[in-house]
Amino acid sequence: MAVVLACCSMSAEPIKKEYELLRGIPRPIIETMIPSQPGTIIIARGGCRYLIAAVVTGNEARADDAWKSIEATFAQQVEDGGLRGGGENSIIPGNAHGIRVENMYFFLQELGHALLVVQASPMESHFHDRIEAIRPKLRKACDFIQKGYPTIIPKVGHTANRLLIAAKAFGLCGLVLDDAQLKESSSKLVKAALERRDKDGVFIERSGRDSSYNAVSILMGTHLSLYIPNPELVAAFKPAMAWQRTRIKPTGEVEVGGNTRTGVGKELSPSGVPKNVNYREVSQTLWYYGALNNEPDLIALALKVDEYDRTRR
DSSP states (O other), X not given: OOOOOOOOOTTXXXXXXXXXXXXXXXXXXXXXXXXXXXXXXXXXXXXXXXXXXXXXXXXXXXXXXXXXHHHHHHTTBOTTSSBSSSOOSXXXXXXXXXXXXXXXXXXXXXXXXXXXXXXXXXXXXXXXXXHHHHHHHHXXXXXXXXXXXXXXXXXXXXXXXXXXXXXXXXXXXXXXXXXXXXXXXXXXXXXXXXXXXXXXXXXXXXXXXXXXXXXXXXXXXXXXXXXXXXXXXXXXXXXXXXXXXXXXXXXXXXXXXTOSSSSSSSSBOTTSSBOOOOHHHHHHHHHHHHHHTTOHHHHHHHHHHHHHHHXXX
16 A cells, blocks of 8 residues: 655644644544444544545535534533533532543544634534534633643543543643633643653553553654644653554554553443554554654554554454
8 A cells, every 4th residue: 555645834823723734634543533324423533523524525525514513523522511411510629520621622632623623624614604603612612621730630540542532631721712711721631640650751540651542642742843842842742753664563453461450351332342542543643744844654654554444343
């Protein structure tokens, strides 16, 4: 399979930079964002990734289908700005309210990302009115996570990737809404995540290394840094990626031995099954890093990881 090296001017304005980068993404990698059954409405986070893939590939029908997931998610929004579910408005760490804050910022990190890609693309006019229509709901949702900020580090501070997911939500939605407080909260969360690295610069998860979540930390941080440049965060990717490379076998399989969270039966997913490596996000991480740093060998490795994953599905 031919390797496609994406090109993107490093001087491109931030809001345009990722869309221009993604125009050169190899088809197998962009397909890691697309549902296995096109036409299916994927709720919450999956729908936002589906929207990005549809916009990048110029598929308006799929983009419209993906947008339905965003509307369906906001249909679950309640008066306090969060999604329907238990938990009063409290800042007691670890309670039901903290879980609702976490659920909301997991959605918002994907939504803010998708909206910025749409706004930089030729489909901006197609979605302009719909984006404006959800803006008040987005504002309410962001107020909810901002009020819940004190729950975040006590609840997920043992996982660098979740701190960066939260930072991405605050930062990218802060750009969409032009909100300085949200962007400041993002900066604080990035600082906290950078403190969750070991002596070799690997992002830590539950006091150790994990070959899936280290990649997720790099990916979430990359999405954020493409829009809100942070030299310290970008510099942190280099040693984290150096270790990540050592965890990928020539076949594309991701090594799990010694992991603290995935692939070794130490942690269960919400559905009750042991957590495994997120191959789709590992391949995306390798592609982004390779494309942004002009390293075609990493793009080839991303394709190898994706190929191995397809044999497992």
